[in-house]
Amino acid sequence: xxxxxxxxxxxxxxxxxxxxxxxxLNSAGYSNTHIAxxxxxxxxxLEKTTFDIIFLxxxxxxxxxxxxxxxxxxxxYNEGSLKPKCIxxxxxxxxxxxxxVSGLGAFGYIHKPFNDEDIVNHADKAASVIFx
Amino acid sequence: xxxxxxxxxxxxNEITNIFSYRTSIALEKLIKGxxxxxxxxxxxxxxxxxxxxxxxxLMYLGIYSNIRESNLKGNVLLAFPKESALYLYDRLVDxxxxxTKVVDDEVKNVLGEVGNVVAGNILGVLNKxxxxxSMHTIPSVVPSFGDQLYDFVYFDVEDDKKKAxxxxxxxxxxxxxxxxxxxxxxxxxxxSFENLLIAIKKKAGEIx
Numbered sequence: 001x002x003x004x005x006x007x008x009x010x011x012x013x014x015x016x017x018x019x020x021x022x023x024x025l026n027s028a029g030y031s032n033t034h035i036a037x038x039x040x041x042x043x044x045x046l047e048k049t050t051f052d053i054i055f056l057x058x059x060x061x062x063x064x065x066x067x068x069x070x071x072x073x074x075x076x077y078n079e080g081s082l083k084p085k086c087i088x089x090x091x092x093x094x095x096x097x098x099x100x101v102s103g104l105g106a107f108g109y110i111h112k113p114f115n116d117e118d119i120v121n122h123a124d125k126a127a128s129v130i131f132x
Numbered sequence: 133x134x135x136x137x138x139x140x141x142x143x144x145n146e147i148t149n150i151f152s153y154r155t156s157i158a159l160e161k162l163i164k165g166x167x168x169x170x171x172x173x174x175x176x177x178x179x180x181x182x183x184x185x186x187x188x189x190l191m192y193l194g195i196y197s198n199i200r201e202s203n204l205k206g207n208v209l210l211a212f213p214k215e216s217a218l219y220l221y222d223r224l225v226d227x228x229x230x231x232t233k234v235v236d237d238e239v240k241n242v243l244g245e246v247g248n249v250v251a252g253n254i255l256g257v258l259n260k261x262x263x264x265x266s267m268h269t270i271p272s273v274v275p276s277f278g279d280q281l282y283d284f285v286y287f288d289v290e291d292d293k294k295k296a297x298x299x300x301x302x303x304x305x306x307x308x309x310x311x312x313x314x315x316x317x318x319x320x321x322x323x324s325f326e327n328l329l330i331a332i333k334k335k336a337g338e339i340x
Contacts, residue, residue: 013270014245016224059248061270091252092267094259111256112249113161 001131003029008123009051010035011042011068012089013060017112021055021089024116030123039068046072051084053126055110055119058090058097065090066097069104077105085126089114136176136329143332147257148174148301154253155316156305162246163223165308173302179319180294193217193235193275195247197268199255199320203327204266206296206320208251216312217243223307240273247271254318262331297325 008030012018018035025033034051036042040062042054054072058065069086076083085107090097093111101109107129108122136144149171156169175182192214196207212220218232221239224246232239251268258264299318304311320328333339 014241014248016242016245059252059268059270091249093252093256094265094267096265097267112252113158115161 001127003127004031006030006032006053006123006127006130007049007051008033008053008055009042009045009084010055011037011039011060011065012055012057013037013062014057017057017089021119024119025123027116028120028123030120038062039065039071042068043071046075052130053123054084054086055089056086056106058088058092058101066100066104069101069106073104083130085130087122087126089119139336139338140329140332143336144176144299144328145174147261148299150257150261151254151316151318152301152303154257155250155303158246158249158253159220159305159307162249163220163307165223168306170304170306171301172304174300176297176299178294179296179298182298182300193243193273195243195271195273197247197251197271199266199268199324204258204264204320204324205291206318206324208247208254208268209315209317209319210247210250211315211317213313216314219307219310220246220312229310235273235275240275244271244273247273250316254316258328258331262328262335264328264331291321291323295322296320297322 008025010018010021010033012021012035015037022033022035034045036045038060056065056069065088072086086105087108087110088101088106089110089112091112098109107126110118110122152169152171156167160167192212194209194211196209199206199208217235219229221242222229222231224242248271251271255266255268258266297320301316303316304313330339
């Protein structure tokens with residue numbers, strides 16, 4: 001698998017945090033990265049572009065990430081799994097929320113603060129499932 | 133406020149220790165450096181009797197989130213002197229210490245995300261330890277936090293702010309030789325604080 005060909009969308013309203021995620025991915029060879037600053041913007045981008053992996057924040061100014069995930073689930077749930085692979089990146093550390101996003105097909109959950117390795121390991125794992 | 137039992141005091145003390153530790157770990161990961169933590173003072177008092185009912189000119193910048201969707205109602209706050217806030221910003225965005233002089237929208241954006249991470253971690257502790265579900269709002273950053281805390285807290289109109297409980301941890305974080313002073317504060321309505329104590333007693337098996 002060529003990491004450059006994996007298209008990744010980072011949905012995060014803090015440009016500081018989206019910058020950290022993008023930097024970690026780029027350093028690991030995932031150079032095809034895009035940023036959306038809200039769930040609504042992400043959904044608009046998904047109408048025009050296909051992404052393999054989405055890193056999605058929950059607590060955002062413009063709508064919450066759970067609603068965005070539900071909408072992605074509604075539109076892109078196919079053949080028993082969610083494509084693209086959605087990885088939640090959130091400061092929220094509540095069991096109920098983890099269960100809810102898991103029920104909506106989230107592929108992984110990264111708790112803020114994170115290490116670069118957390119981001120890259122989840123990207124690797126998702127990419128290996130997509131391109132197996 | 134009625135007198136707390138030894139169990140309640142011990143549990144709250146432990147929870148505040150974990151708050152500080154989690155905040156320290158959060159900062160370490162965000163700045164990608166070493167953070168040493170020392171707790172200067174911890175106190176649990178009514179808001180009315182706290183220093184924050186007066187003006188607190190040393191604490192220049194406040195980052196606060198409202199707690200919602202649970203039986204806890206109140207705020208999670210971080211407060212910093214100006215120098216500490218600006219130094220933290222410089223470290224977070226890899227600028228030389230002293231580069232940033234004013235708290236503009238960019239500084240608020242970055243420090244707001246620090247508040248988001250810390251608030252999520254603090255509420256996560258209550259979820260893991262006591263099974264309390266709660267969510268926090270996107271943080272607001274207030275650059276003139278030295279004014280009365282009353283101006284910034286969000287409670288329902290019917291809540292009596294004077295009876296609100298303040299759990300305050302005064303901390304110094306040493307970031308590679310530079311000291312950042314800050315306070316992490318959880319402010320709860322009186323009823324919410326009672327709910328917290330009930331959750332502690334349930335967890336300890338004192339009540340069902």
